[in-house]
Amino acid sequence: MSFQLFGLPVSRGVAIGRAVLVASSRVDVAHYFVDDARVEDEIGRLRVARDAVAGELSLLKRDMPAEAPAELAALLDVHLMLLHDDSLTGATKQWIVERHYNAEWALSAQLEVLARQFDEMEDDYLRERKADLEQVVERLLRALAHGPDASFSPAPAVGARDFAGEDPLVLVANDIAPADMLHFKGGVFTGFVTDVGGRTSHTAIVARSLDIPAVVGAREASRIIRQDDWVIIDGDNGVVIVDPSPIVLEEYRFRQRQAELERQKLARLRHTPAVTLDGERVELLANIELPADAAAALEAGALGVGLFRSEFLFMNRGGELPGEDEQFEAYRAAVEAMNGLPVTIRTVDIGADKPLDRMSASELRHEHALNPALGLRAIRWSLSEPGMFRQQLRAILRASAYGKVRLLIPMVAHLSEAKLTMEALARAKQQLADAGKPFVDIEVGAMIEVPAAVLMLPAFLRYFDFVSLGTNDLIQYTLAIDRADEAVAHLYDPWHPAVLGLIASTIQQARAAGKHVSVCGEMAGDPAFTETLLGMGLRSFSMHPAQIAAIKQRILRSDARRCSASVRDLLLGGAGVPMEPAQRASTRNG
Template sequence: MAFCLQGFPVSRGVAIGRAVRIAPTHLDVARYFIEPDQVDAEWERLRAARDAVAHELRQLALSLQRDKAAETSSELLALLEVHLMLLHDEMLAASVRDIITQRRYGAEWALVTQLEITSKQFDEMADPYLRERKADVQQVVDRMLRHLKGTPSPTSLSASATTQLNAGQGEAANTPLVLVAHDLSPADMLNFKKTVFAGFVTDVGGKTSHTAIVARSMDIPAVVGARSASQLVRQGDMVIIDGDAGVLIVEPSPILLQEYAFKQRQGEIERERLNRLIHTPAVTLDGQEIELLANIEVPSDATAARNVGAMGVGLFRSEFLFMGRGGDLPSEDEQYESYRLAVQNMNGRPVTIRTVDVGADKPLDGHKSDQLNPALGLRAIRWSLSEPSMFLAQLRAILRAAAHGPVHLLLPMLGSVKEAKQALGFIERARQELQARDVAHGAVQVGAMIEVPGAALMAREFAQLFDFLSIGTNDLIQYTLAIDRADEAVAHLYDPLHPAVLRLVETTIREGRAAGKPVTVCGEMAGDPSMTRLLLGLGLRSFSMHPTRILPIKKEVLQSDTHKLAPWANALLRSDDVQAAMDHAPGG
């Protein structure tokens, strides 16, 4: 019987094939006690599994580094490094050993017990991105359990097993397969390149999970957060993944199969058309030049951004340098090398580096936050201002990288002129310190990130203080509507088209343009083609997004006339049914 499951759409396209269902290893663990004289042996089993997984991940990383043509190398390498750091986390290892020693649990049971404790700690974090890092710990534990039990990796199906599954359905050995799993690790994702899997679905994860990030970079049709998919889907079921709608269709009717097969072919044709736009300037029908920039996570992402025609980097998230380090902060030199690499990889195109957007609600120092509401507490620029030595080290590193190419420096979560002036004072102090040390550095343009309503309402004052403004729509929507989009109870209320949100965006764009300062949108709205004409009509001329979204947005730009869009967008701000008005956007 046909049925549908709804999840999060994280990677475009359609995949059709037979389901290969993988149950989570940590849900199928034998729980047994051991004798006192078995403690050392159990610990050695665990260490052997850890070392085997570490070796496996290092081999995958080496193979990825050798694959110079792999566009996904940067993100996968970074995620493999995160998993290697988690594997060798001393606190995690000590906790598991204590459970084996004191409670006399078997190795598998001890590992799963500590996983449950760690998962609860992640669940208490306010930041949705950090909450989803729980999946990384689960993936590492799952991989160790597979070694302890001698179970193969989810994606390591042999050719004979693949043939057997297809033969059971009376089909050819090359029939596409779709992986349905509780979750997938970066290492499992890497194996997609060596298998016949056409797409995947996971029970857990969100739009900012590592699984989603890598799926987008690999351009694999995928749906995450489909809850009980791995339990409801049977081995060998015919399934359809609609990566655009975030839907999994199980045992579809012949008519539905034909419809989606047609949609799949159309998608392939559309991608070929989009690839022809790489070298086409992003200019509207009425001659407006539009800047299309890329959001990147690690320095090597800059290469992928350049390959799809990005005019620069509109948001380089520096958090990857600070996280998963067991309490250590990156040195100035370490940061400088990463920023320099990103700048050089862009070959003279500007790189906007955001100062670290973490805080007391995030596990950088190994201590749990005692704030009642960390999302409204000491985070982003507030945390940086409270840690002068850390902040100055990062600012010096960014200024030094600016000696190698054009760099813009972006300050996150500013809320007042006082904060802004404090931050600008730190930048000047960092410059003076480099001059005193006679260290080469360059000039930077400094921008304010508009992601709280107070900052949007102060856009005029900020435009006078800064060289540019950058709107972070993800946080702006959440703070304006008091909605955590990662909370399933209220996620349906997360609305980019809410009139209050649109008015704050329009105010920021208008005030920036009035002051002659560039304004960029770098949240998810920038990479959503359904929002492109609205943002153009509101006066936006600079978009920053994940590299895979640049060509679809460019297509919208090339078909738009801002003279027609401006009056429509302004009227829409006063509409009591914004969604209906969006359906009647003027064409070219």
């Protein structure tokens, strides 16, 4: 009997195949106390398990095929970093010593502590890193339960090719770890379905990098779908169809063939300049989290990096911040990998909603009782830690000696923040000059993420060389909507007239002042908004590398003058009056 499941569409296209189920990676945990004489033995068991898992992950990284996407190596590095993070293994040891828990119980207890911290993070990308933490813990638990070899990923209950013959295969799982992806790689699976995950989860990132259709967050998919069921994965609409009828199957096979032809056409656009029908040239940039992501940006035809999220270097370090040299090496690696193309590095966007493991559990609970989105974060946090801030500024400045670097300051809302940032930058330059370390003068930009920044823009533009619109936060702060709160998430509306008005105002003011302006939020990579942003005057978009080809195609088919006229009508017609759903759909469809 045919039925449908619904989840989040995170990687476009259609996949059709027989289901290969991976058993849930959750591990049953024994709970018992150990006496004083066995405490050291339990700590030893934990150490042996950690070393075994570290060896496995290192081996996977060493033997990674040359054609594997850079994201896989980066995510393996994340798992190794978490594995050696003192907030995981060190704190687990404390549970054993102080509470006399057995190693498995102690590990599970610490996972609960850290998981709560991740759940309270406001940033989607960082919040979904909880899945990486859970996978590392599950590997440790398997190693503890069955010895070092057990830390390897579970295999399908039946050999994939043993039962499917030449039929295409799709993978169905509760979740898929990056290391598991390597085990399942090699063209065996044409699509993925997971019970959990979001648009910025690691499964979504890898699926997009491999250009494989995927649906995540499909709830009970791995429990409802049976081994060997025929499954259709509609990665465009977030639909999973199980045991489809012959008519539906043929319809999706036709869509699959059409999608393949479209993919081939898009691939040919890689070196085609993004120019509108009326001759307006548009700059397409990439958003990256790690230096290794630069390779994917170049492969996609990006003209540079519009956003390097540096906070990734600061997270999950057991309270230890990265030093200047460590940061410098990471920034330099990204700059050199881009072969002279510009790299925009955002200073650390971290704070109350993104803890650095430097506070006790009770202090963290106190901090998170406050509203994290309105707390000490981004540039506010950096200015409260002047030593750390100057250290990061020096590292970024040093990287500028190896290519074109731009500095981006997040969540600027006050003129005093602009002034203090410029003073800190001047001190960092002086310190480098005194030390005889090379650097060049770099452009400094402001992230426009709060309505106050839009209203203050004329003053800000006296201090900053460019601006970058962070539309995700701008929407959240404009509409007073917590994106992580399911009760109000439906009110998070990028098409709200107030949001469109603020975006248009920012673009127009920046261009009138002769300053470069870009959009690096999710809207930049959504083809539904391309013509609207073009019509507002935007000529620089920054997005996930996998989205560049589709946006470029939309630009090549657009007339900027006509888009501008349409946007004028949209803004005038919507001033203070929300559009009806039919109007909104019409605008999306151009």
